[in-house]
Amino acid sequence: MSLEPDCGAHHVPTPVARPEVIDWYPETDWARPLRMWAYTCPCRPVYYELCQEGGKFFIQRFVTDKRGRLQVHETAHEVYAFMIVLWERLRAGQAQ
Numbered sequence: 001m002s003l004e005p006d007c008g009a010h011h012v013p014t015p016v017a018r019p020e021v022i023d024w025y026p027e028t029d030w031a032r033p034l035r036m037w038a039y040t041c042p043c044r045p046v047y048y049e050l051c052q053e054g055g056k057f058f059i060q061r062f063v064t065d066k067r068g069r070l071q072v073h074e075t076a077h078e079v080y081a082f083m084i085v086l087w088e089r090l091r092a093g094q095a096q
Helices: 080-091
Strands: 035-039 046-053 056-064 070-074
Touching: 046 080, 056 080
Parallel strands: none
Antiparallel strands: 035 046, 046 056, 056 070
């Protein structure tokens, strides 16, 4: 993970040769407020947020396509101990 000179947030590095593949699902329509715990810089076409809803944690992936449309996907909702490991792997380029 790196900081770029013009940004103050972290960027996900290029994935390693064989990164862990994360299962991404369509965004859930939330009835309750979400808490964002961590994020990567939104200056790139793909960025991420580690979120909590109730007692479960998940990662949201934001992808801006070539037409400028934002697509949002998320992981399954899991306990913190599982999701923080996945988040760190994602930030290290070991998962995508």
